[in-house]
Amino acid sequence: MIDRILSMLVSAGCDESKIVEMYNVVVATMVGFVTLEYASLPSDDPANWAAQLQEKTHAIRALEFPTLARHLPAMANKAFIVRWQSGTDAPMDSSFVAFIEVAIAGMEQVLSRQ
Known part of the structure; x- marks a missing residue:
């Protein structure tokens, strides 16, 4: 290589x-x-971890993070750091x-x- x-x-x-x-x-x-x-996703409780990350992502405050909030619908689970699935699944x-x-x-x- x-x-x-x-x-x-x-x-x-x-x-x-x-x-x-x-x-x-x-x-x-x-x-x-x-x-x-x-x-790798956390091995102890991946479903709970994904649900918590999803909840936190959707709870981002627009007044505090206006640019992120504006783009979040396009980025959620499709961009690094704000995704709860790996490339294997998504x-x-x-x-x-x-x-x-x-x-x-x-x-x-x-x-x-x-």
């Missing part, structure tokens, strides 16, 4: 001086999203695609400045 990532970076024009940084970006991108997407495919597109675009921008 490491060799494949490095060869893809080299074929994309990554300069030797940036290879370690860009490799770390690729690995952090792969590990970060996946770690959050498939994080995958965030479109968010993953957006994440990869942004990561690649950012890497392309960095590599174009070499």
